[in-house]
Structures are given as structure tokens and as C-alpha cells.
Amino acid sequence: MKPSILNLLKKTVASLAPFQNLVLISLAAWAMHILLRVMLLFRNNPYGFPFVSKPDWFIFHAVCLDFLWICNALVVFVVVGALLAKIIGGQSNKAARAAIVAKVTTILYATFHAVILPFTLLDNEVQRFLGGHLSFGLVDTYKDTSSIAMFYDYVANDLSVPYLQFVVLALMLPATYGIYRLLCKGYRPCEGFYVKKSVIAMIIFYIASYLFIYVIWTGNSRMTKLRPVVSLVYNDLFVAKKVEGLAETDLGVYRSAYQNLWQKIEGDSDWTFSDAKEGNGLPLYRVPSAGLLNSEKLKAQREMQPNFVLVLMESQRGRNTGYMNPQIQPSPTPFMDSLAAHSHVWMRMHTSGVPTTGGVLSTHLGIPHHSRLAQATDLAHVTIPSFVSTLTENGYSTHYMSAADPAWDNLGVWMAKWYTAQHYNRNREDDSTFIDNAIEYVRDTLAKEGKPFLATLMTRSNHYPFNFAAGMTDEQKNLPLQERINVTMGYADRQIARFIHSIENEEWYKNTYVIIMADHGFPLGENGVSTISGGGFSNITWIPFFIHGKGLDAVRDTTPASQIDIAPTVLELAGFAVPNIFMGHNLLRGGLASTPTDSTDSASVPEPHELAGLSLGAYSGYAAIGLDGYRFIAKYPSQDETHIFADSDLRQENELTGKLQNEEGRLSATLDTLLKISDYSLEHGL
Structure with missing residues (x-):
């Protein structure tokens, strides 16, 4: 019984090997999200007051929350990629076609995070200036071009660090790529050992994060304040649309x-x-x-x-x-x-x-x-x-x-x-x-x-x-x-x-x-x-x-x-x-x-x-x-x-x-x- 389970685990790990770069991308993106959270929670707002009075009460929830959604996204991309590889693999050149699918999946996953990161920065700045999250309702409220000019004026007069937002925007994607390259050098896969070790560690941290923010130290208001951009978009597109409001x-x-x-x-x-x-x-x-x-x-x-x-x-x-x-x-x-x-x-x-x-x-x-x-x-x-x-x-x-x-x-x-x-x-x-x-x-x-x-x-x-x-x-x-x-x-x-x-x-x-x-x-x-x-x-x-x-x-x-x-x-x-x-x-x-x-x-x-x-x-x-x-x-x-x-x-x-x-x-x-x-x-x- 035990050998069969071990063989199944080995086969599962082997099937994940083509997607190992997705794990590295996830960790690099998570590191950048941690940096963005620190810059949000431990900085003053644009008016010279602390964004939150107890950043130490927020940061661990933020780190865990970001890890959870990044892992969820990773699983979705890996599952979809694996299914596509299986469907189009055929009998001949199966490994080559699977590698192509894995490469395309990796590019799409990297693009996904490349889009999410700037929007996360924008959401953070919206919270600092207006107190609320980036949403379709907010975009509808400030959709005229004068709002863009006004935002530039606000950034210029930010009592924290003027123009820091633009510097971070310019450097965040190159910095994330740099973290990814460091991870690639530091963790060289060896017959699936890296994948198995990393996945197990991520699963353990995933469970610990979930228990920490949903069981051990809960807080609905804090969780609302820390909602990631992916959650905001999902809520606006699917949840809010299902609830009937007052039609004009x-x-x-x-x-x-x-x-x-x-x-x-x-x-x-x-x-x-x-x-x-x-x-x-x-x-x-x-x-x-x-x-x-x-x-x-x-x-x-x-x-x-x-x-x-x-x-x-x-x-x-x-x-x-x-x-x-x-x-x-x-x-x-x-x-x-x-x-x-x-x-x-x-x-x-x-x-x-x-x-x-x-x-x-x-x-x-x-x-x-x-x-x-x-x-x-x-x-x-x-x-x-x-x-x-x-x-x-x-x-x-x-x-x-x-x-x-x-x-x-x-x-x-x-x-x-x-x-x-x-x-x-x-x-x-x-x-x-x-x-x-x-x-x-x-x-x-x-x-x-x-x-x-x-x-x-x-x-x-x-x-x-x-x-x-x-x-x-x-x-x-x-x-x-x-x-x-x-x-x-x-x-x-x-x-x-x-x-x-x-x-x-x-x-x-x-x-x-x-x-x-x-x-x-x-x-x-x-x-x-x-x-x-x-x-x-x-x-x-x-x-x-x-x-x-x-x-x-x-x-x-x-x-x-x-x-x-x-x-x-x-x-x-x-x-x-x-x-x-x-x-x-x-x-x-x-x-x-x-x-x-x-x-x-x-x-x-x-x-x-x-x-x-x-x-x-x-x-x-x-x-x-x-x-x-x-x-x-x-x-x-x-x-x-x-x-x-x-x-x-x-x-x-x-x-x-x-x-x-x-x-x-x-x-x-x-x-x-x-x-x-x-x-x-x-x-x-x-």
C-alpha cells in the first residue's frame, strides 16, 4: 500500500515539474506584494497622519492574505495548464508539447501578475488618498480627465514622500523579475526534489495562513481593509451584479x-x-x-x-x-x-x-x-x-x-x-x-x-x-x-x-x-x-x-x-x-x-x-x-x-x-x- 502511495506522489510531483517556474513566479510576486503592504501600512497618508495606527496588527494578516490568493491563482493556472497538456499531448512528442504548454502557461501567469501588481499599487494609493478601495463605482465617480490631473497634484503634495508612487510603479516589475531570477539561481531543481520540497512548504504555510486569519485572529473590518485587488474585481464582476439594487x-x-x-x-x-x-x-x-x-x-x-x-x-x-x-x-x-x-x-x-x-x-x-x-x-x-x-x-x-x-x-x-x-x-x-x-x-x-x-x-x-x-x-x-x-x-x-x-x-x-x-x-x-x-x-x-x-x-x-x-x-x-x-x-x-x-x-x-x-x-x-x-x-x-x-x-x-x-x-x-x-x-x- 505504502509503495503505491509513494509512487503516486512521485508521479504527481513529476507532472508538476514542467510548471516549476510558476512556483518561482508566485514567490517573487508574493515578495513584491509584501513590500507594497509595508509601504502602505507603515507610511503616513498623504495628509501627514499614519495610514493605520497599529501597522503591526495589520501586516501579518496582509502577508497571509496575499499568500492565500497567490496560491489559489497558482493552482488554477497549473490545473488548466496540466489539462491542456494532457488534451493536446497525443502519443508522439508528448514531452515536447507538454513543455510548450507549460511555457505558454508560464508566460500567461507572469502576465497575470504583471497586471495585478500595478493595480495593487493604484489600489493602495486610492486607500491612502480616499480611504476606500479601487472599484468600478469609484472609477465611475472619478472618470473625467480632470481627476487624473488632480491625482497628479495630490501626489506632488504628498506629505509622506512626494512622487514615491511613480518611482515604485517604474521599478516594481523589474524588481519582481530580479527576485524571480535570484530564486532561479538559488533553487536548482534536481529530479523533482525542489518542486516537492517547495510545494510541501507552501501547503503547510497555506494552511497556517488560513487558520491564522480565519480562525485564530479574525477581524472582518481589517480583512475588508486588506482585500486584494483580485477579490475586489471578482466582487464587482460577479457578486455585486447578482444583487438587485434600485434601477434608474x-x-x-x-x-x-x-x-x-x-x-x-x-x-x-x-x-x-x-x-x-x-x-x-x-x-x-x-x-x-x-x-x-x-x-x-x-x-x-x-x-x-x-x-x-x-x-x-x-x-x-x-x-x-x-x-x-x-x-x-x-x-x-x-x-x-x-x-x-x-x-x-x-x-x-x-x-x-x-x-x-x-x-x-x-x-x-x-x-x-x-x-x-x-x-x-x-x-x-x-x-x-x-x-x-x-x-x-x-x-x-x-x-x-x-x-x-x-x-x-x-x-x-x-x-x-x-x-x-x-x-x-x-x-x-x-x-x-x-x-x-x-x-x-x-x-x-x-x-x-x-x-x-x-x-x-x-x-x-x-x-x-x-x-x-x-x-x-x-x-x-x-x-x-x-x-x-x-x-x-x-x-x-x-x-x-x-x-x-x-x-x-x-x-x-x-x-x-x-x-x-x-x-x-x-x-x-x-x-x-x-x-x-x-x-x-x-x-x-x-x-x-x-x-x-x-x-x-x-x-x-x-x-x-x-x-x-x-x-x-x-x-x-x-x-x-x-x-x-x-x-x-x-x-x-x-x-x-x-x-x-x-x-x-x-x-x-x-x-x-x-x-x-x-x-x-x-x-x-x-x-x-x-x-x-x-x-x-x-x-x-x-x-x-x-x-x-x-x-x-x-x-x-x-x-x-x-x-x-x-x-x-x-x-x-x-x-x-x-x-x-x-x-x-x-x-x-x-
């Missing part, structure tokens, strides 16, 4: 359906949808009425020039927030509970996207996360204003402060578009040290600049696997996830309490709105789901959200809402009404009081309050809508799996699926309409 011919019908629903929920005539040139025919583009622009309410808010502190708390679940679930004793969030008792609280707030990129971008843009694309990376080239950009343009000093690296999932690219500055330091990733720095900067710098400010704080410690909080005991770290999250949520709550207590006695605090919310929740087995991409149930979508500040009474609001509503609501508080493509609604329409909150009883229960509302979100293959008293969840876009609950059933313990077929059909169609409209708007920008 259907745009008018969908636009009318969406706009009618928006006006029905908004319930006023302060805004008008417009087909003006500025909006490029976008279905979401709306402009404020003259009455709204001249209203005394907005004028009074503008004259106040209020400050804003927006706290985005990592994975803060509504299910584990004390004021949202009084039955939880003791409450994991005592400070949030006490502040909520004096604030306008939305009890039915849902995230509009997961993971963090989805929640954060939805909050800023007023549009749900894209239902199919990795928005933070795939659409980074699209120009989309946010509520922050409006504040910045109107004289606000806007600062994004994050305990987690915003470059990790490409959020830093988006924040740079809107904020005056962003702040991150890898030595301040614990919420305690992060909050220490935020206190100092807000109190001693922002508050003394003489202009209104927005400080956005993104926490980190309450992150899966919920053992990041400083000072956790071994006993706490060994608790089940369902209990351990209470420990880390409590830790994050204490850090936010320290921040608020450190500024609440400052004079400017009286003119400050504090907004506290989560980016998303986290599934911990409820509804049979325990992974963040496993569905759109309330365990991942239901989040805390409240606003505390001047003119806001203590209210328990049961209006269905989601993160897309935050952008128009914040601008209402700032007193600005500008043309926009927000899909959400102003949650304070008609409800902004003229006097500050004066409640002092921490045990008081605010009065219930409700407007017509809508909650909407897209969640990594799932989507959900809350409308007309129901919350509908579907696998999207197929909708071959659906669930429906009463909107008031926030813990979603009583499923109504199959009992409300008319409602399910209506909500299914509405969900599809809204997401096609929102996806279209995100892809086209403004």
Missing part, C-alpha cells in the same frame, strides 16, 4: 413611495422634497421651507450656540440598561439611570447598522447602513454630508475622540471628512485613561476656544468578549457572557459618570446638550442568536438613547426611532435647517420646551410621550423596520426568513409571525422600498 427606471416609483411615507410620519410642511440641480434628482433630497428658516424657535436655538457632547457607548445593550429594564437588580448602569430620569428618553430606539461602523455612520449620516456593501470601505470615495459637517461649516469646533483605533475599520477616513480633528492614542484604549484625556481636552481646551463645540466620545471597554474593563477580577472574567457584560457595562457607566461629574459645574455646561447612546447591542443567545451577524433582533438593535440639556423636559418617549433620526434632531437643537438627504426625522418636532428641565427627584418617572415614528436598519445580511405598531425583521435581500413582533414587545418574547400576513406583506414591501432608496442614496452621495 424604477427610481420615480420608489421615490414617490418613500416621500409620501416620510411626509406622513413627519406630519408637517416644513420640508419639501426637491428635484433641484443640487440634489441631482436624489430621492432623499429635501429643502427647508421659508417658514422653518425664519422660525423663532430655530433662531433662538442658533443664538444660544449650544455645545454638544455625544457619547457613543460600545455594545451598550438596551436589555442590560437599568432604566430600560427596572427588573434588573442591581442595575449595571446606575449613572445612566440617574441622568435619564432628568432627560428626554427614547425607549424604542434601535440601531440603524451593525457592527460599529454601521451604527456610527448611520448616526452621522441620517441614512441606514448599506444593506450589501462594507460601507466604511466600499463607499469612502462618495461625498455625503453629515450633521457634523453642517456644524463645522457653521463655526463649531468639532472633535471625534475614540478609545478604539478609528483606522481599524476605516472610520477615521469618514471622521476626517466632517470633524475639525480626531483624537486617538493606542496608549489610551482603556476607557479610564481615555476619559482622563477627554476630560482634560474638553474642559481645558475646547471650552476655552471661544466658539461652540461638539465633542464625540467613542468608548471601547464594553466590547466582546466583555473582559476589556480594567481591574476585572479572575472571578469576573470567568463569568458567563450574559453576566460578564453587566460588569463591563457597569465599568463604562462609571467612566462616563466621571466625565460628566468633572464638567457639570462648569459655566458652559449649562449651555450644553449631553447625548448618550450606544452604537449597537450584542446578541447573547436570545432568539437563538449569539453572533453579531446572526439577525436583526432586539438583542442587537435595541439601544439606550437620551438627550439631557436646556429646554428638554424629563420625558419617557415611546416613539419608534432609530439612529437615522439623530442627525436631524441634533441640527434642530443647534438651530440649523439646511438642505439634506437625511432619511430620519427630527424627534423633537413640536416638542422642544422653552424652559430648562428642573426635575430634582431621581426616582421620578417621566411622563410617556409618543409621535408617529419609524425605525429602520440594515444588519449584515438582515434588516428590520418598526412602523405602525409592529417591528418586522427579515433576512435581506432574499426575505426568505422573516419575523414580526409588536413594537412594544421590546424584548421580542412573543413572536407573531404567520398571524399577521397582511401586515407582514406590507412591511416587507416597505422595508424593501426604503432600503433600496437608502442604498441608492449612499452610492450616489450629494
Whole structure:
């Protein structure tokens, strides 16, 4: 038995011998890709800032990822070449014909890599300048000749090394050929020994690479950022084409359906949808009425020039927030509970996207996360204003402060578009040290600049696997996830309490709105789901959200809402009404009081309050809508799996699926309409 297996191995190795040059070409190409990755990850971007803050956390994934796709390409070419050699080999001159096929295959394989390498360099530069990958959508956006001239100007002013891109472009193929020739000299085949040794080594490294990036140290956002060009082309040609978006011919019908629903929920005539040139025919583009622009309410808010502190708390679940679930004793969030008792609280707030990129971008843009694309990376080239950009343009000093690296999932690219500055330091990733720095900067710098400010704080410690909080005991770290999250949520709550207590006695605090919310929740087995991409149930979508500040009474609001509503609501508080493509609604329409909150009883229960509302979100293959008293969840876009609950059933313990077929059909169609409209708007920008 053993001799026959050995003979088979020898025959297999012998059959690979004619294609041994493909192995050398693969190794040479891999070496050049490693060099390109180093030049991308360890360099500054063109604006003088590190491309990523932790290149050491990226480079090993990049090296392994490139090895995997290069080996896959090698196998394809070898198999095709071997089949052709077998087909045309015949009985006479078989070896000679096989050698010709192998030579042609080698030339084609070398040409393949000669094409891929320059496009990889271009993709790297697109990431450095625009934050997104090279794609057909980006080419369509920047297809005019002026973009080429603009790119040359950008290269000339690159704050890393000007013109280095052109030098690398000129030298990369000769350098790759030089590496190939060195490999040829260093490894001389001897009766198939080289082929066998190299192939075995490559197989071992292939398995190790796969296990490293897909099992040992995974990370979807990082993998998206590091996607090779071959993967981008494949996705654009085959995957994206299979998914039906919004056709231009259907745009008018969908636009009318969406706009009618928006006006029905908004319930006023302060805004008008417009087909003006500025909006490029976008279905979401709306402009404020003259009455709204001249209203005394907005004028009074503008004259106040209020400050804003927006706290985005990592994975803060509504299910584990004390004021949202009084039955939880003791409450994991005592400070949030006490502040909520004096604030306008939305009890039915849902995230509009997961993971963090989805929640954060939805909050800023007023549009749900894209239902199919990795928005933070795939659409980074699209120009989309946010509520922050409006504040910045109107004289606000806007600062994004994050305990987690915003470059990790490409959020830093988006924040740079809107904020005056962003702040991150890898030595301040614990919420305690992060909050220490935020206190100092807000109190001693922002508050003394003489202009209104927005400080956005993104926490980190309450992150899966919920053992990041400083000072956790071994006993706490060994608790089940369902209990351990209470420990880390409590830790994050204490850090936010320290921040608020450190500024609440400052004079400017009286003119400050504090907004506290989560980016998303986290599934911990409820509804049979325990992974963040496993569905759109309330365990991942239901989040805390409240606003505390001047003119806001203590209210328990049961209006269905989601993160897309935050952008128009914040601008209402700032007193600005500008043309926009927000899909959400102003949650304070008609409800902004003229006097500050004066409640002092921490045990008081605010009065219930409700407007017509809508909650909407897209969640990594799932989507959900809350409308007309129901919350509908579907696998999207197929909708071959659906669930429906009463909107008031926030813990979603009583499923109504199959009992409300008319409602399910209506909500299914509405969900599809809204997401096609929102996806279209995100892809086209403004």
C-alpha cells in the first residue's frame, strides 16, 4: 500500500515539474506584494497622519492574505495548464508539447501578475488618498480627465514622500523579475526534489495562513481593509451584479413611495422634497421651507450656540440598561439611570447598522447602513454630508475622540471628512485613561476656544468578549457572557459618570446638550442568536438613547426611532435647517420646551410621550423596520426568513409571525422600498 502511495506522489510531483517556474513566479510576486503592504501600512497618508495606527496588527494578516490568493491563482493556472497538456499531448512528442504548454502557461501567469501588481499599487494609493478601495463605482465617480490631473497634484503634495508612487510603479516589475531570477539561481531543481520540497512548504504555510486569519485572529473590518485587488474585481464582476439594487427606471416609483411615507410620519410642511440641480434628482433630497428658516424657535436655538457632547457607548445593550429594564437588580448602569430620569428618553430606539461602523455612520449620516456593501470601505470615495459637517461649516469646533483605533475599520477616513480633528492614542484604549484625556481636552481646551463645540466620545471597554474593563477580577472574567457584560457595562457607566461629574459645574455646561447612546447591542443567545451577524433582533438593535440639556423636559418617549433620526434632531437643537438627504426625522418636532428641565427627584418617572415614528436598519445580511405598531425583521435581500413582533414587545418574547400576513406583506414591501432608496442614496452621495 505504502509503495503505491509513494509512487503516486512521485508521479504527481513529476507532472508538476514542467510548471516549476510558476512556483518561482508566485514567490517573487508574493515578495513584491509584501513590500507594497509595508509601504502602505507603515507610511503616513498623504495628509501627514499614519495610514493605520497599529501597522503591526495589520501586516501579518496582509502577508497571509496575499499568500492565500497567490496560491489559489497558482493552482488554477497549473490545473488548466496540466489539462491542456494532457488534451493536446497525443502519443508522439508528448514531452515536447507538454513543455510548450507549460511555457505558454508560464508566460500567461507572469502576465497575470504583471497586471495585478500595478493595480495593487493604484489600489493602495486610492486607500491612502480616499480611504476606500479601487472599484468600478469609484472609477465611475472619478472618470473625467480632470481627476487624473488632480491625482497628479495630490501626489506632488504628498506629505509622506512626494512622487514615491511613480518611482515604485517604474521599478516594481523589474524588481519582481530580479527576485524571480535570484530564486532561479538559488533553487536548482534536481529530479523533482525542489518542486516537492517547495510545494510541501507552501501547503503547510497555506494552511497556517488560513487558520491564522480565519480562525485564530479574525477581524472582518481589517480583512475588508486588506482585500486584494483580485477579490475586489471578482466582487464587482460577479457578486455585486447578482444583487438587485434600485434601477434608474424604477427610481420615480420608489421615490414617490418613500416621500409620501416620510411626509406622513413627519406630519408637517416644513420640508419639501426637491428635484433641484443640487440634489441631482436624489430621492432623499429635501429643502427647508421659508417658514422653518425664519422660525423663532430655530433662531433662538442658533443664538444660544449650544455645545454638544455625544457619547457613543460600545455594545451598550438596551436589555442590560437599568432604566430600560427596572427588573434588573442591581442595575449595571446606575449613572445612566440617574441622568435619564432628568432627560428626554427614547425607549424604542434601535440601531440603524451593525457592527460599529454601521451604527456610527448611520448616526452621522441620517441614512441606514448599506444593506450589501462594507460601507466604511466600499463607499469612502462618495461625498455625503453629515450633521457634523453642517456644524463645522457653521463655526463649531468639532472633535471625534475614540478609545478604539478609528483606522481599524476605516472610520477615521469618514471622521476626517466632517470633524475639525480626531483624537486617538493606542496608549489610551482603556476607557479610564481615555476619559482622563477627554476630560482634560474638553474642559481645558475646547471650552476655552471661544466658539461652540461638539465633542464625540467613542468608548471601547464594553466590547466582546466583555473582559476589556480594567481591574476585572479572575472571578469576573470567568463569568458567563450574559453576566460578564453587566460588569463591563457597569465599568463604562462609571467612566462616563466621571466625565460628566468633572464638567457639570462648569459655566458652559449649562449651555450644553449631553447625548448618550450606544452604537449597537450584542446578541447573547436570545432568539437563538449569539453572533453579531446572526439577525436583526432586539438583542442587537435595541439601544439606550437620551438627550439631557436646556429646554428638554424629563420625558419617557415611546416613539419608534432609530439612529437615522439623530442627525436631524441634533441640527434642530443647534438651530440649523439646511438642505439634506437625511432619511430620519427630527424627534423633537413640536416638542422642544422653552424652559430648562428642573426635575430634582431621581426616582421620578417621566411622563410617556409618543409621535408617529419609524425605525429602520440594515444588519449584515438582515434588516428590520418598526412602523405602525409592529417591528418586522427579515433576512435581506432574499426575505426568505422573516419575523414580526409588536413594537412594544421590546424584548421580542412573543413572536407573531404567520398571524399577521397582511401586515407582514406590507412591511416587507416597505422595508424593501426604503432600503433600496437608502442604498441608492449612499452610492450616489450629494
